[in-house]
Amino acid sequence: MLNQDLGRGRGVYISTYGCQMNSNDTERMMALLEMVNFIPVESPEKASLIIINSCSVREKPVHKVHSEVGIYRELKAKNPDLRIGVGGCVAQQEKQKLLKDIPLLDFVFGTDAIDQLPELVAKCYDTGERQVAARFENEKPYSIETMVRNPGVTAFVNIMKGCDNFCTFCVVPFTRGRERSRNLKELLTDIKSLVARGVKEVTLLGQNVNSYESECGADFGQLLKALAEDTDIARIRYTTSHPKDFNQELVDISQKYRSKICDYIHLPAQSGNTEVLKRMNRGYSREEYLDKVKMIRDGIPGVVLSTDLIVGFPGETEAQFEDTYSLIEQVRYDNIYAFKYSPRPFTKAARFDDQIPEDEKSRRLDLLLKTQREISFELAKPYDGQVYDTLFEAKSDVEGQIQGRTTHNKLVYCYAPESLIGQTVPVKVLKAFPSVLRCELVTGSAASTVHNGTLNL
Ligand code: SF4
Incomplete structure (x- = not known):
């Protein structure tokens, strides 16, 4: 039976490489670890559990894992409680070999073993032994619940x-x-x-x-x-x-x-x-x-x-x-x-x-x-001056500005109240760049001339 207080409020830091699938896996890892009382932290220095969620699509993936683990050498020396694990594609690819090649590593888990993460971490802490879980589950039906901790828009x-x-x-x-x-x-x-x-x-x-x-x-x-x-x-x-x-x-x-x-x-x-x-x-x-x-x-x-x-x-x-x-x-x-x-x-x-x-x-x-x-x-030029429905997603980094996207996946920046986050609102393009539209809110009759899927390029 898994100890629901496994983390005892200790910090967990996950470093994520690669595609959206990997970011999504990180979200799932965090959700599973929070359930057993680990607390997400912003930097590895504050963590007692560090996970590298690796990617092998781009260049020198194994080398990247080696060098990142190396950065944590001093933290490991200072904090005997610190456990370091590698997940994701490099873990799946290298399995046991990664543990053999990187003595600082405590555990390795493959892309099909994410849901075993709390058990794996528990075994690491309880037995003091290094762990590997990297078997594919090709036989079982693929059934998971989407885990999003604090969903946004x-x-x-x-x-x-x-x-x-x-x-x-x-x-x-x-x-x-x-x-x-x-x-x-x-x-x-x-x-x-x-x-x-x-x-x-x-x-x-x-x-x-x-x-x-x-x-x-x-x-x-x-x-x-x-x-x-x-x-x-x-x-x-x-x-x-x-x-x-x-x-x-x-x-x-x-x-x-x-x-x-x-x-x-x-x-x-x-x-x-x-x-x-x-x-x-x-x-x-x-x-x-x-x-x-x-x-x-x-x-x-x-x-x-x-x-x-x-x-x-x-x-x-x-x-x-x-x-x-x-x-x-x-x-x-x-x-x-x-x-x-x-x-x-x-x-x-x-x-x-x-x-x-x-x-x-x-x-x-x-x-x-x-x-x-x-x-x-x-x-991008034909977007200038047009009106598009935009779903606002979040505050931007600029004071007073919020950001969202059009249906065409163009990122919209607009000075507008935060209360519009989560709403779909017509905006007029002031200046169009290839991926970004700088916009203003429109009201009245202009709002009825929305161009959504009908832009004639
Ligand atoms: S093998 Fe790779 S590139 Fe080809 S379809 Fe599958 S994921 Fe895409």
Whole structure:
């Protein structure tokens, strides 16, 4: 039986790397630890429990864990009560080896072991022995309750975990396991409970949300429809979509429930060249990707698109890179997330023998980002002077200003009373930047000219 006073009011500090999935996992870890009386603290110096929630998607992930644990050496020497653990993708990937390589570490837990965290910490304190929990739970149905300690206006909700796609550059299938979806009914209950606690917008999270499949057979489109019809959530966002699984049904549902489903789709292309896409194992050609973009834009006029791109994938020729370059010019995304390829453990592409030199990757990346900057600024211009409904989420760092987002995921800053936080209000754009709109409140007749999903770009 777990001691409900395990923490005895001691401080816990979690250092988080990586994507929104990891931030969401940190929130869950904190909620579980608070239940056994650990208190979140702002700095490692105040903590008796330090957790590094690691990420292995970007460069030198294991090295980052080693150096961060090293920083805590003095704290550990001063405080014999201090326990240090590593969770997340690096923990899942390295397991026992991490304990062997880093003597200061007390425990390691994988991405499927988050709910065991209080027991693991209890064992650490009780036995004084180092602990590892990093087994995948591929057999059991994926059922969790969303844990958000103090929900604000927006909340993140995991709808599935893992990935079955095995893109040749990506470590996720090895660190997050096979795809498993949460039950539709469980998600509806979860989101109704968040709404009852004041949440107005949810972002549904998964590595590949389009392959969501509930036990009852409902797919992602049907999940969106159920959330739009059966809950009072005001706004629904989701990430990440896989182009090969984005279908017409999802487009139709997005258009039909446009008042709730946001006009922003992140559609990772990764490359604009069919041969490179084949070597990446992405499951679509350039033409098929462009067909999906057309299907989405025809079905949801004015929707905003962003993407992920990798430059310098092994064997990428100058001509193949130019296809990626021409893709951004052709699609004209509002925003791109572009990275230089770097090899990841276990992945097929890491073993390809035609790796591209670093300086060449940097040159290609600079070129892509420079062109995208110009496109993003051009696309921002039509926002000037328009009126958009904005859901205000929080105070900004500037006195008297609050911040929120439009349905297109543009960050809005506006001088307005804090009482508007949590409300959807029309604002007029004074100055538009690629991701940020500086706005003022509008009243009267101007408020009735709201442009939401109908911006003509
Ligand atoms: S779809 Fe590909 S890139 Fe995305 S998580 Fe799965 S393997 Fe990784």
